Amino acid sequence: MHQFVQALDWIFTGSNWDQVNFGTGIRGQLAYHVELSLISLVIATAIAIPVGLVVGHKRRGQFLAVSVANLGRAIPSFALLVLAFIVVSNLWPSLGFSMLPTTIALVLLAIPPILTNTYVGIQAVDADTVEAARGMGLSERQVLFRLEVPLAAPLIMAGLRTSAVTVVATATLAGFAGGGGLGVFLYLGFTQQGQQHILIGGAMLVAALAILTEVVFGGFERLVTPRTHSGRRTRKAQGQVPEPRAIAA
């Protein structure tokens, strides 16, 4: 257990937040990690939610949504990261070690869960309810934003949560493919002699950040989940909404 104690000691030593082995300290790498993850998540959301809304509202294009989800699952995240690094390094050699390759990989990785969940959530809204709304004179836009989006919101947030956790986890691997972030400490720990405390400490920081991400986004998810009359929040407000975590898988 003393490795874990040493690792905790390393984390809680203030100077390590400023500088580690004469390089960027924990604070810098953590900020970079979070920044990279947030940028990627925002871009992915900006792409995936509109597409999911349109495809889901038209109740068509299931093939597209399912293919994207399956492809996203079949391509290892690490492979995506390395491929993005190689492609960018070949096309623009000066950008190989910038944020660009990692961001591209993380965006591609974050799109499938958000897209699929948005699509499934919108599409799962009861067809009769939608017809009733149209009958009441709601325009297509109103049907989408006043009816379908609120009902699909918990599932869309579940997709965001899945993507956020995946992005934070995968950003770690960027440390092995020319990028920065907390993965750099794992890289240091593996490649330099006698740095096991940095290795284990880095892994602890990564795990803590992932769990924190899950908790924060889980909170967002609960915020948008409607309460039923019994006061218990339910995901089955429509009786149709699939289990978010089954999809998260």
Add this chain to the structure above:
Amino acid sequence: MIAQALHPPTIWEWVGDHTSLILSRLGQHAELTIIAVAIGLAISLPLSIVAYRHSRVYPPITWFTGLMYTIPSVALFVLLIPFTGLSNVTVEIGLVSYTLLILIRNIVVGLRGVSEDVKEAAVGMGYTRRQLLWRVELPMALPAIVAGVRVATVSTVGLVTVGFIIGHGGLGELIIEGLNRFYTPEVIVGVVMSVALALVADGLLLLLERRLTPWARSGTRVRPFLRTQTDAVTA
């Protein structure tokens, strides 16, 4: 040597020269995956049955497996090093722990979806609890269970590549070696082979599901509850 540096081998030349290496990495990758999913299933099945019968046990189980699922694989592999070293046991523990959430969720959803009428009919015919489980509930939950096994398998194939960090990454070793040597063909071979392995495994499991559930093919293939519950997963 100089000629080689000036004209690095093409991807086909490299594949031709390294067939046995590629095949051994592929074999290692498949072995790590199969063992992880098999152990995962052996743990998930009894746990799911308990959770299905005693619904109070379900939340803590999903809480714990969800926590394991949230910890990134790189971090988990590293945190296990002090206990199991740089061995393939470390990789397997990590891989198994990632299959649990997926498998348990799908098995429980499948079991819960078995119609009450069918169960009552079976009990009326004199089935004991054990017979009900093995002859009615589990067979009827099979599509959801296989859906879970498919997702778990495909995810595991992807996760194995991360095992490179402790030297047991299967095809992931080709990817990292190619990256370290700036030799793109090796990376591409590693990526293509691991995607292919995932797709082939998924296809084989789909065929297995069709064989195991011949009743599902007649008429509407999937019962309504399964469509809504595991739509994205079955796909």
